[in-house]
Amino acid sequence: MKLIIAIIQPHKLDEVMDELEKAEIHLKTVSNVLGCGRQKGVTEVYRGVKEAGNLIKKVKLEIAVNDKFVETTIKAISKAAKTGQTGDGKIFVLDLEECYRIRTGEKGSEAIG
Amino acid sequence: MKLIIAIIQPHKLDEVMDELEKAEIHLKTVSNVLGCGRQKGVTEVYRGVKEAGNLIKKVKLEIAVNDKFVETTIKAISKAAKTGQTGDGKIFVLDLEECYRIRTGEKGSEAIG
Amino acid sequence: MKLIIAIIQPHKLDEVMDELEKAEIHLKTVSNVLGCGRQKGVTEVYRGVKEAGNLIKKVKLEIAVNDKFVETTIKAISKAAKTGQTGDGKIFVLDLEECYRIRTGEKGSEAIG
Amino acid sequence: MKKILMILTILTGLFATGWLLAEEPAATPAVCGVAAEPAPAAINTGDTAWILMSTALVMMMTAPGLAMFYGGLVRRKNVLSTMMQSFFLLGLISVQWILWGYSLSFGPDIGHFIGSLKWFALSGVGSAPNPDYAGTIPHNLFMIYQMMFAVITPALITGAFAERIKFSTFAVFSLLWATLVYDPVCHWVWGTGGWLKTMGALDFAGGTVVHISSGISALVFALMIGKRKNYPARPVAPHNMVFTLLGAALLWFGWFGFNAGSALGANELAVTAFIATNTAAATAALVWLFLDWLVIGKPTALGGASGAVAGLVAVTPAAGFVTPMGALGIGILVALVCYLFVSVLKHKFGYDDSLDAFGVHGVGGTVGALATGLFATKMVNAAGNNGLFYGNASLLWTQAIGVIATMAYAAAVTFVLLKILDKVMGLRVKEEEELIGLDITQHKETAYTLVD
Amino acid sequence: MKKILMILTILTGLFATGWLLAEEPAATPAVCGVAAEPAPAAINTGDTAWILMSTALVMMMTAPGLAMFYGGLVRRKNVLSTMMQSFFLLGLISVQWILWGYSLSFGPDIGHFIGSLKWFALSGVGSAPNPDYAGTIPHNLFMIYQMMFAVITPALITGAFAERIKFSTFAVFSLLWATLVYDPVCHWVWGTGGWLKTMGALDFAGGTVVHISSGISALVFALMIGKRKNYPARPVAPHNMVFTLLGAALLWFGWFGFNAGSALGANELAVTAFIATNTAAATAALVWLFLDWLVIGKPTALGGASGAVAGLVAVTPAAGFVTPMGALGIGILVALVCYLFVSVLKHKFGYDDSLDAFGVHGVGGTVGALATGLFATKMVNAAGNNGLFYGNASLLWTQAIGVIATMAYAAAVTFVLLKILDKVMGLRVKEEEELIGLDITQHKETAYTLVD
Amino acid sequence: MKKILMILTILTGLFATGWLLAEEPAATPAVCGVAAEPAPAAINTGDTAWILMSTALVMMMTAPGLAMFYGGLVRRKNVLSTMMQSFFLLGLISVQWILWGYSLSFGPDIGHFIGSLKWFALSGVGSAPNPDYAGTIPHNLFMIYQMMFAVITPALITGAFAERIKFSTFAVFSLLWATLVYDPVCHWVWGTGGWLKTMGALDFAGGTVVHISSGISALVFALMIGKRKNYPARPVAPHNMVFTLLGAALLWFGWFGFNAGSALGANELAVTAFIATNTAAATAALVWLFLDWLVIGKPTALGGASGAVAGLVAVTPAAGFVTPMGALGIGILVALVCYLFVSVLKHKFGYDDSLDAFGVHGVGGTVGALATGLFATKMVNAAGNNGLFYGNASLLWTQAIGVIATMAYAAAVTFVLLKILDKVMGLRVKEEEELIGLDITQHKETAYTLVD
């Protein structure tokens, strides 16, 4: 089992969600984060003061999947999230040792889906 | 050492915190996330438009523990967070390679608690 | 490759960012979290009711780095985030199996930086 | 299904009334008609301008004023439910007042206890001034000005049962309470022939009518509905103090309409009341901040806001009868007493008056009513009376009777109402709904989105 | 570069105008001077006080009222852009009105269709009352009171194109629309000599002038600019319902200035309008909540707010002509019809009137204009007329003509304007900009920070 | 302990005063009493209505207006501390004004420099009009109207030291500043006998008294307290621009009370001032937006809001003396100058006037005071004077003297005060407290919760 963490552009969330649905990846957890990367944000200006915009709004997806779904998931995300411009984001894959479904007490790869 | 990540119902946070305290797990980090899972959220309606509610408010707990505490932690969370209805959430266990306490510079299992 | 997760005091964020820049660690993801630890927060009081303040605002940094940068990164964070008082936070190191840059499709240690 | 039928019935009823009465003016040509009627007493445009504006100001106190003040104090998941209670009452009581509320409160007296239904649906309430109430403004302006007081009073109670009430029960309760508690008490104190008025009890802008009646009912409600889950073990921090400060400031602003408007004209008395209002609010805010500083080491923003509201409450019955220095004294007094109740005694007793509807309005109103018996002076208002400090002890006594009677009556009726409603509809939402929050479970909405 | 030149030209133009006209008073000594002129008709201070205040209230309806109401309904990334549209119009139309808007609307009649430019830059618009419009207040007070109506009307339209409009196009459109649609329609209905006025069409406070004209233009705009990306597949939840409720309550508050102020004095008529306004708003809010209860099982806060606004819209043309019970009937009617449009028909037709500018203002305004033809009665206002329910069918017919003429004219001009602007400047931002949000792409700002 | 004793002493003092003075009316029977006194000059109800309302509007400018405007501009962790400063001053200066502030400002003249303490605790300030100040409204209405100006002035300064001030020092500073700077300057300009008034300096609604005095003091304060940690390296983005826009709109709304209220009646002059106010605000907002467009490529919401406020500031001294076109000219002028200061010069000089209290109020007030010397014309107000553009160069000179004298005096006293307070109490919080935020460290509160 793997835990896939993806950092994407916020306005790509809808498309990524759709693409994941298509790929039958239904379960995920989403949160707001701020990214600091190569991308220079659109500079914000307040009374003439430029905000370097070095922290840019991003969305983080966390998806726990069985090993055989890893590639599908990554492809789906990459496809939908890609614009070709800096700031598109990253996908990280971590090893997931164990997984429990609280409701049923199931564990392992049964619990994940 | 393990890093335990739990996604729970927001209104169960208080009980989970209490149960963890009882199990002597004092240190943790909490954040807001949105979950997309089996659970169909209570549909929201705005001027007749139904919000599918496919992103539902959840709370995420991150708890780094020494190996011997893993089971206690998982039990405590499961016990308190369980309602038996879809949406109760998941617990993920990752291997934690190293841990530092910034204040003292301690590392490893000393630093964790 | 490692994924470094650091929980720090919010008001130390600026300094930590600066120190990481100096150490040439440019890419990172930041988010708001609430920490529950040893630190007793400044108690908040609302109409005489004391908020135990057991959930204290913290900032979380997630930084994916190549192995040789792990130590530099940890040092940079520790140095800048340390005040010597409880609440300074923790640094967790996880093994990172894979990493993709969405924009280019690169993977592995090329993709990380 | 039953519910749907019920609603349909109500809707049809409203419709019918509308239609029917749309035909009715023929029956009362002289009252609604502006042009048809040779206005006997002349209307003063300055007075009218000020009361029009005051009416708008008091309307604004309920929503957004109180809605924001209370809304900021609850948790994120209950903010809409809390705000909506105020907003809903603006709709509900506006209609109730026009149909029968005004008539019960100010209509021709029946046994010094209540008004008759003679003015049902405003029949007979036209543009000609009613010198019993206000000789220089249209009678129907007096009517709608008073409406806004009837609206805000049950809205104040909502602070007691926030975060756990069933919306339907709240709606029914409010309609009954307005009719059975507010209208009679209003008649006692302000209606021509009302027994407290006749007795000489002073209540310039509603310390008894508005604040004591709602405050004591809030206490009864808090006791009967029970505490919020996990209270007081897990204190609830205000989810948005900016909203609360915004609401408090709007309340202060609107209160000028409430108190200075109660002079029912743009005259010297209005100015007196205006100054007293501002002075008491300012003083009570300062004293509360000092107390915070003493007791918890720092002045708090919520303390300042609470003090200001307490000061405004307490000066309400006194505003037209006291000197600026009297108002200052009232401000000090009420801050001390309310601070004690809100920050100390409530926790001793352990009831969950969630947003301190009793602690601020009930207690503050009582302090104000009694303080009027101390600080009132005929030098400020010849139509008033002298209080204890001006050598007349009897006024204090009269004031106390007003307080006690209102408290006893409001508490008793609220108690009976709630007993019945508890049986018939239930007061609280289910525990799980309470935990999940009222916004989503009672209204299918959430206040804030999390991602864009 | 071209843009910069354009702006510089405008700036210089403004400058020049300022300077030039600063010299001009010599030419119109009698009109601006307060002291210089022996006021022929006496000004009534009470009336003046009320209209001063009403002017401020109507100003406040646009910002913060409408700005908060609309701002809460959009997504986090578009809130500033939405609020700024209202705020910007306050600036833009204030200047337009002073320079030529007032003259076109209320100036000496040209062919029953429009005012002349004789009052350009307020030349001739001084303190002396203009008995054609308001005999007891300064003429220039009437001018600035009417200005606030001219400001809010295009602001209402912004609800139709929220979250995708190009700011520059919006600015140009608004200026042209105000001049080519608002000013003429205003003249027809309210200007001395205007053809609808002459014909006897009743529009007390702007049902036709304000709400129908903007509502139908909003529909045309929504159709021509097209749907928001992903609409309706991904419904947009209001990002901050507290702001929306705050805005709705402020609109209600300000509407007293809008409707009761339209009596142009602190008189019996103002009180009539005030009561009608409050009654219709309250009733429509209640009915909408009941409908929510029936249809989706729970009353919603947004439903209450929408109902209140719909009620306020519909009572606008009727406020000074109907009894309180008539207002109640209008409230019921409009809630039923608007509910149908906003919650059902819009989705059937599939256009993206994002914040229901047409559904509430266009539809509600039409209901109100026609209902005036039903409920109006001379018993309330001898200067008005009787409607169908009082035995006069012809008024309904006149009202219908007013509605149709306004709709046809406003829709046609808006259509042509948009066709041209689409060619010249483009209506929408780029798709990517829309996805990223207008705040950052159109204004280089974001509304909220994420870390302290 | 010392602190507690201090507070107790103050409390007791307030108490004593309250009690004592509650006894005092006997000594001044004729002044407080409404009925007791045969009003010699008749009160005009229309004028009174308008000034009552204007007083409420100006009160509302401080809180919630300014509190929201400033509160949105700071960081999340400092929003309560910022809002509370405005709220607190509403309490503090209300009491100060009643006790001695009004007497020092408007009381019987001493050497053209200050009022005497003869009117301490409002002794002698009753309902009878004081024709020196306003002949048609009660004297004590004039008093409380002026109070609201005294409240907002020190509140404006809080923009300069936001996010780093010690609350206790702020409280003491404000009390002293109000007494030693505001009251005398107010007397110079508006008090009977004041030297600037005698000299003929024009300041219709407080350009000098309110904006220059506070603006220049803000600059001195910003320089003496030093920059915020990490400023300007890390610019501070406004944490909630919606609050800032809401605040700006409320300020605009309230400013009608500020400027048109300064006519002290519902008369032609009030209308003149109302129009000038709106025109200058609108124009300056537009020009600022154009400048944004030119300089940074996009119009910003904060730019629009800043422009509007700058326009309102600048028209304040001129409102009752200029034509609408004059106001338009002032709006253009002030936007250009303030834009330069706020967006360019401040960063050149490098001082940290955090929310531009000096840049907008100091600079804008100066532009306004001087522009009054250009645009004023007797055709608008015979009681005023002609400015340079109407052939009278001397007024500009007089205006300049007023500006310079006020700047010099306010700066000097502020400097000395701060030197002393820095020694005695310290101006800033500890660095760590500043980093953690003032809300939690100075007030034990946070504005927003993070989980429900």
Ligand SMILES: Nc1ncnc2c1ncn2[C@@H]1O[C@H](COP(=O)(O)OP(=O)(O)O)[C@@H](O)[C@H]1O
């Ligand atoms: N090494 C990293 N560790 C943590 N987060 C990263 C890392 N690299 C990128 N990110 C996240 O991905 C986002 C996009 O990265 P960026 O460098 O701007 O664009 P790109 O990946 O297209 O070069 C960043 O804003 C940051 O949130």
Ligand SMILES: Nc1ncnc2c1ncn2[C@@H]1O[C@H](COP(=O)(O)OP(=O)(O)O)[C@@H](O)[C@H]1O
């Ligand atoms: N595979 C997964 N990856 C990431 N998050 C998950 C995964 N499965 C569940 N979750 C999180 O757990 C929450 C609850 O899951 P859900 O399927 O709704 O209920 P249940 O676990 O009771 O079947 C989801 O909303 C989501 O936040």
Ligand SMILES: Nc1ncnc2c1ncn2[C@@H]1O[C@H](COP(=O)(O)OP(=O)(O)O)[C@@H](O)[C@H]1O
């Ligand atoms: N074992 C843990 N698991 C998850 N988060 C932790 C853990 N220990 C500490 N933290 C995070 O680090 C923060 C600081 O820890 P705390 O115990 O208060 O101070 P210190 O590390 O200086 O002793 C906590 O608020 C929490 O967010």
